[in-house]
Amino acid sequence: MSDHTGTGLDAGRTGPGLGRASSGRWAARLRQRGIGTSWPAMVSWVFLVAIVLIALVGPLLISADPVRQTNAALLPFGSPGHPLGTDDLGRDELARLVHGARPLLFVAFASTALAAVVGTGVGLLAGYAGGAVEQVLMRAVDLALAFPSILLVILLVAAAGPGTTSLVIGVGVSLAPGLARLARALAARETARDYVVAARLGGTRTPRVLVQEILPNIAGPMVAQIVMTLSVAAGFAAGLSYLGLGIQPPTPDWGYMVQAGQEFLYSAPRLVVLPATLTLLFVVACNFVGDDLRDALDPKGSA
């Protein structure tokens, strides 16, 4: 998979000598499969894995309580017991940052998964069934795509009330139409192929044809597109929780921490800069990793 139909970052690819000297055997093996072939992608993989690990095990390692308020408000960097200081309610900033990664990661991954299931399902059905079913489903998809997606998410979240679940549903539903369109195109192409016709003539029932015959054959480009969706979902999720539509305080969350910190822009800019920078890096890393995975999974660029 050496031919990268990529996005123009190939020029930054690590030279072969440098790459081999600095990384282990399984990194080389991954690279053979086309993963981590440019340095931004490598850095992004490391960052993303680190963030996921921190979100998963970090809260167990840190003893400070992210929610308990103390009198030690707005302590600066490097204060004893609070390496990153405290916020306006005297809560440990490091603990809040570590705990605050969870909601964003959860919403980003869960809403992408929801979009993947709904989008692939609808598209698969439309592409296979054709006719009236396809018309109805795809016109609905067109309508959803014609609507500014963030407005759709805000209305959906408003309808369900703020919170993690409605954020997942809102972001997931608003990202599904794009995936449905791709799935339909791919499924329609496969449906016309001999192996599908043979399976149908052989009496295989429809659900089985869809899941066992067509799905595996469109999975490559679909997964490639789905991983690209992850960074969009992460951006949406962070933006909506910034607006206060996500997980509700006092549970820490990067997006909402930025909004709350804006009150103290002049006295404690770190309350804004730290969570905002982490969010920014997370979304950018998702983007590079998605790009990298897409190139590896779908070298022909059908997605």
Place this chain on the structure above:
Amino acid sequence: MSTLPLPRLRRPHRPRSERADTLWAMFRRLLGIPVVLFALATLVFIAMRLLPGSPTASLAGGGTNLTAAEIARNQARAGEALGLDQPLLTQYGTYLDNLVHLRFGESFFGSNSVLGLLGDALPGTIELTLAAMTIAVLLGVVTGVIAALRKGTWIDTATRAVATVSFSLPWFALGVIAIVVFGVWLRWLPVLGRLPSSLDYRPTTNFVVIDAMLQNRPELIGPWIQHLILPATTLALSMAGYITRIVRASVLDVLGDDFVRTARMKGLGESAVIRRHVLRNSWLPIVTVLGLQFGSLLGGSVITETVFSYGGVGRLLVQGVLQRDYPVVQGAALAIALLFVLVNYAVDVLYMILDPRIRKG
């Protein structure tokens, strides 16, 4: 030009004048607008009726120390006043009737008319999105041309990398970091609102430029631009990234063509060649991007307006959602949808003017 030609069924195609074709295509698109608006209005209605914690609950004083019976009585009264006791279909009919007559109701808080609130907020959003589009095109064209002319160098690589990254940057994070860097640390630019509060501004149209001309107050323009720079640039970056890549590709596409060589041979300077001959090929894809990305730009303005406490429809919408202020949410959502539909129409028309091939389609 005579009357507009009507579509004829089962008749051989008769060539029409090109002008009539264009007008007909524009007219057909115009017919689509009410349909889309109707669909959007219905969607907004459904979303509004699905909202939990019905509006009557917040109006009836939930959370205050009224007795349960008093709250229930207030709730029934409020529901009656809002027409929520009617069957859903009747409510829908009333809703559409109100929309057609531009009766958007009053905000639950402070009973401002929603139409008045929208009148105050829409100009802000229009200014912001227009400024963002302008910055995006300028930034995108300049970086795209530079990247193409320096193809293969580190400048090209870096430009493309930044352009790729900029697609997905979350607006709020970008916005607050811009606030901290340029407003708090460097103190170059103001970071909140549309105009400094020290300035005595009495809006006539609420478009600052127009008001500055109408009221003969040129001193409004400077602070207005200063307040616009950061939010508009924040909003512009993701769109600029797309334009950079498109301009780069289309410049590279024609740079070796004969007509470019001819233009150079007749002694035209390099900048004139780029401006008059090469860039002409980029306008069509740029307009496409503007159209495709406008929805995302509007979505971004919802967030950017909140970040910069900038009075616009997006901020109105977010505040409405957080306060469960139904009439405001409904009005703001419809206003955003209308803006979206109209800009898409404008882009379609511009497209038809720029590219004769589309008129027939």
